Amino acid sequence: xxxxxxxxxxxxxxxxxxxxxxxxxxxxxxxxxxxxxxxxxxxxxxxxxxxxxxxxxxxxxxxxxxxxxxxxxxxxxxxxxxxxxxxxxxxxxxxxxxxxxxxxxxxxxxxxxxxxxxxxxxxxxxxxxxxxxxxxxxxxxxxxxxxxxxxxxxxxxxxxxxxxxxxxxxxxxxxxxxxxxxxxxxxxxxxxxxxxxxxxxxxxxxxxxxxxxxxxxxxxxxxxxxxxxxxxxxxxxxxxxxxxxxxxxxxxxxxxxxxxxxxxxxxxxxxxxxxxxxxxxxxxxxxxxxxxxxxxxxxxxxxxxxxxxxxxxxxxxxxxxxxxxxxxxx
Amino acid sequence: xxxxxxxxxxxxxxxxxxxxxxxxxxxxxxxxxxxxxxxxxxxxxxxxxxxxxxxxxxxxxxxxxxxxxxxxxxxxxxxxxxxxxxxxxxxxxxxxxxxxxxxxxxxxxxxxxxxxxxxxxxxxxxxxxxxxxxxxxxxxxxxxxxxxxxxxxxxxxxxxxxxxxxxxxxxxxxxxxxxxxxxxxxxxxxxxxxxxxxxxxxxxxxxxxxxxxxxxxxxxxxxxxxxxxxxxxxxxxxxxxxxxxxxxxxxxxxxxxxxxxxxxxxxxxxxxxxxxxxxxxxxxxxxxxxxxxxxxxxx
Numbered sequence: 001x002x003x004x005x006x007x008x009x010x011x012x013x014x015x016x017x018x019x020x021x022x023x024x025x026x027x028x029x030x031x032x033x034x035x036x037x038x039x040x041x042x043x044x045x046x047x048x049x050x051x052x053x054x055x056x057x058x059x060x061x062x063x064x065x066x067x068x069x070x071x072x073x074x075x076x077x078x079x080x081x082x083x084x085x086x087x088x089x090x091x092x093x094x095x096x097x098x099x100x101x102x103x104x105x106x107x108x109x110x111x112x113x114x115x116x117x118x119x120x121x122x123x124x125x126x127x128x129x130x131x132x133x134x135x136x137x138x139x140x141x142x143x144x145x146x147x148x149x150x151x152x153x154x155x156x157x158x159x160x161x162x163x164x165x166x167x168x169x170x171x172x173x174x175x176x177x178x179x180x181x182x183x184x185x186x187x188x189x190x191x192x193x194x195x196x197x198x199x200x201x202x203x204x205x206x207x208x209x210x211x212x213x214x215x216x217x218x219x220x221x222x223x224x225x226x227x228x229x230x231x232x233x234x235x236x237x238x239x240x241x242x243x244x245x246x247x248x249x250x251x252x253x254x255x256x257x258x259x260x261x262x263x264x265x266x267x268x269x270x271x272x273x274x275x276x277x278x279x280x281x282x283x284x285x286x287x288x289x290x291x292x293x294x295x296x297x298x299x300x301x302x303x304x305x306x307x308x309x310x311x312x313x314x315x316x317x318x319x320x321x322x323x324x325x326x327x328x329x330x
Numbered sequence: 331x332x333x334x335x336x337x338x339x340x341x342x343x344x345x346x347x348x349x350x351x352x353x354x355x356x357x358x359x360x361x362x363x364x365x366x367x368x369x370x371x372x373x374x375x376x377x378x379x380x381x382x383x384x385x386x387x388x389x390x391x392x393x394x395x396x397x398x399x400x401x402x403x404x405x406x407x408x409x410x411x412x413x414x415x416x417x418x419x420x421x422x423x424x425x426x427x428x429x430x431x432x433x434x435x436x437x438x439x440x441x442x443x444x445x446x447x448x449x450x451x452x453x454x455x456x457x458x459x460x461x462x463x464x465x466x467x468x469x470x471x472x473x474x475x476x477x478x479x480x481x482x483x484x485x486x487x488x489x490x491x492x493x494x495x496x497x498x499x500x501x502x503x504x505x506x507x508x509x510x511x512x513x514x515x516x517x518x519x520x521x522x523x524x525x526x527x528x529x530x531x532x533x534x535x536x537x538x539x540x541x542x543x544x545x546x547x548x549x550x551x552x553x554x555x556x557x558x559x560x561x562x563x564x565x566x567x568x569x570x571x572x573x574x575x576x577x578x579x580x581x582x583x584x585x586x587x588x589x590x591x592x593x594x595x596x597x598x599x600x601x602x603x604x605x606x607x608x609x610x611x612x613x614x615x616x617x618x619x620x621x622x623x624x625x626x627x628x629x
Binding site for chain 2: 073074075076077078079100101102103104106107123125126127128129130132133148149153156175176177179180181182183185186187188189191193194214218219220221222223224237239240241242243244246247248250251324327328329330
């Protein structure tokens with residue numbers, strides 16, 4: 001099949017990554033402010049107001065749009081930082097804001113009706129009824145679908161809702177319903193919803209135990225690596241645990257999503273945009289992944305197979321999965 | 331004088347056989363001093379056919395005993411079957427429904443309802459919006475610290491606020507079934523292995539430290555949430571309902587000690603000793619309330 005190329009939505013954790021994404025052919029970039037209002041609230045990442053203004057100007061010169069993620073849940077008694085983030089995104093001319101919280105969507109729709117609203121994956125809108133709800137109540141124009149759906153479910157959603165859908169194509173893979181996972185805060189006190197972090201680095205500790213490396217998150221061991229075994233970051237749901245008297249990667253192997261093979265099927269399923277995860281990644285990574293997806297997306301739009309995938313080296317532990325897009329994952 | 335605090339028995343999260351479910355709710359109806367009982371399958375729709383009859387009977391028995399029955403909807407509504415099942419539940423329930431996935435809100439069309447702890451209510455903006463759409467009672471997510479609970483209570487108006495006060499904390503939901511996966515099975519051919527673990531499947535770290543409990547597509551804490559030491563403070567803040575989450579233990583005794591605590595007939599220390607004796611399979615925790623990791627127990 002041929003058709004309109006899928007919109008390539010690319011991560012920008014820093015102004016340098018933004019420029020790399022734009023140069024590599026991003027149709028749009030998404031980013032966050034440097035505080036707890038976004039779900040990648042990591043040290044050294046994200047944008048000041050001035051950097052956003054410059055980023056929007058730079059992207060605009062290449063016809064690239066800028067989306068601002070304000071996708072954590074405002075703190076009770078202190079919603080000011082989240083509301084100011086929406087106000088500033090509107091004032092500085094962002095193309096859209098990506099929101100998850102009902103109260104904040106209500107605020108944005110009332111205060112900035114002309115500002116395009118996307119529903120963050122953190123709202124976990126996984127069925128047509130929920131998606132229609134956000135569209136009808138808050139005028140949401142696009143929904144970022146949770147990484148829990150099969151392609152046939154995505155096609156069914158696209159047939160049933162009047163708004164655009166965006167799906168994850170590459171990068172980190174949440175195996176739990178996004179925005180509904182408290183595993184991180186159970187071990188560390190900090191969560192994606194409240195703090196914009198998952199398994200945060202300041203709670204990570206590595207211990208050398210007779211040549212074996214034990215990774216801890218809070219006071220829990222997340223993995224044990226034999227001497228010589230490559231050690232990964234202790235993201236809680238990618239840890240090794242014991243259940244049924246067996247040690248295993250119970251929730252998910254340390255792997256990354258790579259849906260490049262699925263692009264024709266996603267296009268056929270009526271998807272509007274593809275999202276590359278990785279605002280925590282450097283500009284070289286962003287350039288390489290965005291460049292590969294640019295070629296693949298254009299090839300698919302011409303009715304060709306996606307170009308050969310040379311991204312294995314960039315995936316977690318060199319391992320890839322098509323995740324929930326194929327039903328066997330469940 | 332303000333109304334006494336109320337006790338809710340939350341929905342049964344685990345896959346128990348129908349006879350056990352029948353006996354459980356029979357005992358609750360007869361002997362547990364609870365104001366409200368939630369029925370209905372929240373975790374896995376595949377369990378529903380085996381329990382429909384027992385739960386319908388339980389609803390009758392509980393109602394006859396003067397206990398309010400609330401029907402809880404599924405936590406993760408993914409496919410068309412889940413949607414249809416939720417619609418059928420909403421339409422066939424004359425009384426209160428608890429929504430655990432925002433999609434059920436549209437189906438209620440403004441009807442008064444309860445919002446469950448699996449719906450993200452983190453702030454006054456969301457609370458107020460949901461109230462304007464018919465929410466009369468909201469059980470807040472377990473990870474909220476005291477400051478957030480205080481701010482929400484101050485803004486709640488006529489909405490009755492509830493917190494879970496006993497039982498394993500619901501931490502995550504997934505499209506994937508971890509019970510099936512741990513047994514080397516696929517979700518579609520799961521052989522209902524979740525029925526082997528009436529309080530969830532123990533998950534330990536590789537150091538054999540107890541950590542989590544898997545319940546089908548749901549992941550729970552290993553520790554049991556216990557807010558008995560915080561109950562008086564919560565009441566002061568304006569939280570008027572306390573939810574006990576059912577476990578495979580003497581829930582009648584748990585309900586009694588909580589009723590005694592809320593009525594000032596016993597102290598938190600005695601409540602904790604009884605909870606530790608009755609629910610001895612896991613330690614207590616209250617970290618979230620204190621802004622700490624949820625697994626911690628702050629004395």
